Amino acid sequence: MNAREEKNMLKNANGYLLSAAEAAKRLGVARQTLRRWGLPKIRIGKKVYYEESVIEKMLEGK
Numbered sequence: 001m002n003a004r005e006e007k008n009m010l011k012n013a014n015g016y017l018l019s020a021a022e023a024a025k026r027l028g029v030a031r032q033t034l035r036r037w038g039l040p041k042i043r044i045g046k047k048v049y050y051e052e053s054v055i056e057k058m059l060e061g062k
Contacts, residue, residue: 010049017042017049026055 010017020041024031034050042049 010044012042012051014051014053016052018052018055020048020050023050023055027058 018026020031020034023039024034027034039050039054042051
């Protein structure tokens, strides 16, 4: 992640948040699949975010 990307990312107490589209892209699945999997998510208004650490753990388990 470069400095420009880091500026645009949201952060919470546990680390960075990924938009649903970014999380789906990293995992190589559709956004609908993320919803079906029932991963822990954070809603801010109408937008849905996933903790980067959760997505990274899933990638390590592949």
